[in-house]
Amino acid sequence: MSQCKNSGGFTIIELILAIVLVGILSVIAVARWPGVGISIYSYRENLAHDINLARAMALSRGESVTIQNSTNHDSYLITDSSGSVVKTSTPLTGLTIYTFIVVFDPYGDPGLQDSDIGLELEGNTTALRVVGESGAVVFL
DSSP states (O other): OOOOOOOOOOOHHHHHHHHHHHHHHHHHHHHHSTTOSOOHHHHHHHHHHHHHHHHHHHHHHTSOEEEEEOTTSSOEEEEOTTOOEEEEOOOOTTEEEOOOEEEEOTTSOOOSSOEEEEEEETTEEEEEEEOTTTOOEEEO
């Protein structure tokens, strides 16, 4: 019988680990690359999602839930009827969220008037609207 000689190559496990490591390092590098990151439009979508979350919380808890900008105008927070903070968004450097407050009653109703929410980041502006009576979120 002949024995296999060690050819000095890499095993398949070593190759897979190397590929995974390169993938992880590239994700970290891209996230730190200048000009790459969360855009104002993706932040607006997150805000719209959290407005819908606040409305759903008001309906499910049977109590008023408020979503409003932070005092620094770089993030927003959701509070329950007792004033306890339920959720805060991650502050984004350079972002300005214009003053807004939307209070959903226990029935998920934000009131009679529309609420416009403006966002500004690096010279780009966008906005969304919480439609009065229905609570629907519309991108402007």
